[in-house]
Amino acid sequence: MLPRNPHFTLLEPTYLFQKIQERADLYPKEELLNLSIGDVSLPISKECSATLAEEAQRLSHTITGYGPSRGSHRLAEALQQTYYPMLDPNEIYISDGAKCDIGRLQILLGNNLRLGIQDPTYPVYADTARILGNERITLLPCTKESDYFPNLDELPEIDVLFLCSPNNPTGAVATRAQLERLVQLARSRRFLIIFDSAYSDFIQDPGLPKSIYEIEGADEVAIETSSFSKSFGFTGLRLGWCVVPKKLKDREGRPLYLDWERVIATFFNGPSCLVQCGGLAALSKKGLEARDQTINEYLSRAQQLKNALSPLEVTGGENSPYLWVSVPQKNSWEAFEALLENAQILSIPGSGFGASGGGYIRLSAFSKSCTTAAQRVQAIGVSSCLDLPQLSVPQPI
């Protein structure tokens, strides 16, 4: 048969989640508190559910047919009114989720640009690039020392920067000053920013930007991806969006959206018409109220966890669903093992998100077990939870 596509050899084997799962499987399900997952635990709103049901009924006597690859204009308008007063609805493309859009954006970019990717990071930015054959990836350490942001004083030559804020996994939120300087740099050095704002609804501090387009001039240098998944409980339904501003142009002055529309028309047929109706309901007055309640609930869980972990240094959890916990061990797999052994709490070792994640674990406030986990940590004591002198130490990955 065929030779194997050589691009796949650029990927690291997927040991991380497999290994976490294998460790989890050693504990009885009812005892284990799974704080590793980034998946939601609160359902979609009654508003969304009712609208979806109504539309489903209508489908037996209405032909919807293929919708536009860019999704429904009404939904783009609702997104513009809710999130993007500074944009035109025609700059918003509805999709089946941010992950899928990131893959399609890599297709748009081709496989020969120099990509800057945060370290630690959500693995999809680099893995989509590698599968398409792009090896020109520079990891940009985002550690406590650099305020969990790429060090712009030492930014290497890149063509594209992937930035996630609020960040997965660190929970850090880029400040206005950080983003202003970044946009200025992107304009002068002519690189593209791909801004992943999938967690922006968690931002409560009015001083923190929720969208890159709150920064002047960003519409000439940035694409933004985002999602209904977390704030509206849509993870399984699949709905997201991508902003490609009209002012964004390639070196020859050709607007990028022209090739983007070619990508989505060729590799995609638009998100489900039914799910898009749910998206409209999500952005209604009642839908947005439900979203705010959902976000408050997750943030309250995060706060309980943060309080329980208080002797430790924790980033995130205030404007973000993730807690990035600095652990006394240098090896984050040791901390992972200790927390699992002592408190049956499943976390993710920070090094799983990249080398700069060593010394941290990620806890997710999406988990329904947050309150119990916080109580358990308080009962046992933080240092006892993380103490694991006599266990054999598994190899870090």
Next chain:
Amino acid sequence: MLPRNPHFTLLEPTYLFQKIQERADLYPKEELLNLSIGDVSLPISKECSATLAEEAQRLSHTITGYGPSRGSHRLAEALQQTYYPMLDPNEIYISDGAKCDIGRLQILLGNNLRLGIQDPTYPVYADTARILGNERITLLPCTKESDYFPNLDELPEIDVLFLCSPNNPTGAVATRAQLERLVQLARSRRFLIIFDSAYSDFIQDPGLPKSIYEIEGADEVAIETSSFSKSFGFTGLRLGWCVVPKKLKDREGRPLYLDWERVIATFFNGPSCLVQCGGLAALSKKGLEARDQTINEYLSRAQQLKNALSPLEVTGGENSPYLWVSVPQKNSWEAFEALLENAQILSIPGSGFGASGGGYIRLSAFSKSCTTAAQRVQAIGVSSCLDLPQLSVPQPI
């Protein structure tokens, strides 16, 4: 900003549908009979609609969360029972549609294999390859002379063959003998077949294979893509599937499904959980009865059209929703213009699907206007419909 991704220069501009639309816009909507569209005109079944509504109601108090990237196992089992008695359900991957799967398959293959693509053809096979930077495309004429199948006696060296049966646009269905010889050739010459069976439910002749896996040995050389779109009215809902058999291996003996699972886990998050419930209902006893009624209705429309066009040579329309009409003009744009001017029937000029489509037009039996179109052709007379001596001839594209 960025240099443009050079792959896009490999694409031809998208004039075809734009030009057809521009011509259509010159006629009042109520007079125009649009037989150009491949989109459905019959709704989803009551069964599907009710199940979707029920599931939508349930979603306000049930957490579905991320499903597996490969889709629901129950739905894979239902597909296996309905369509693939010879396969294992684990070989079936549920998706958001055949077009999206074709794009992801190109990602799996990489951009350096030699692709054989039928001419005329559905444009997505070549366009997805070109956008990913693959220029190694050989067009394989599928004309009346070669029984609308690639000439296997003169098959060039290729790594992958894309084959669509029942074919879009020619309506031709590959025979068992044709497919047997093809599979044999793929095995001996070690190329991969990507078999698009999106229209297989239209096959009524029990002698014609509906799936490539009806051919012995195909599971070692073929991937199959298919869809709920046409038979179940799911075009807007987005649901399809892809079969990657366990026996399919690369040159080093590594099963292809391993890299395929990496592609879907990285570029995709699975189809919508809600829509998948609709898919289950579609494959229930009542759902399949509704499918058969739908197919019969489309085939009856095709028959009416075929009868009206009877003096002309027409392929398809019997085991396929498309009619491929041989026109007296050599230039298919002339025939397109004549039919539009004389009978206000919108077709697609065959040359729009590739050079070998010259001298043909495609008519779609999906259109709700088929009966009226057939009556109009009969009233005017076929030759008068296609006669256009005094009009200026537009340039072919």
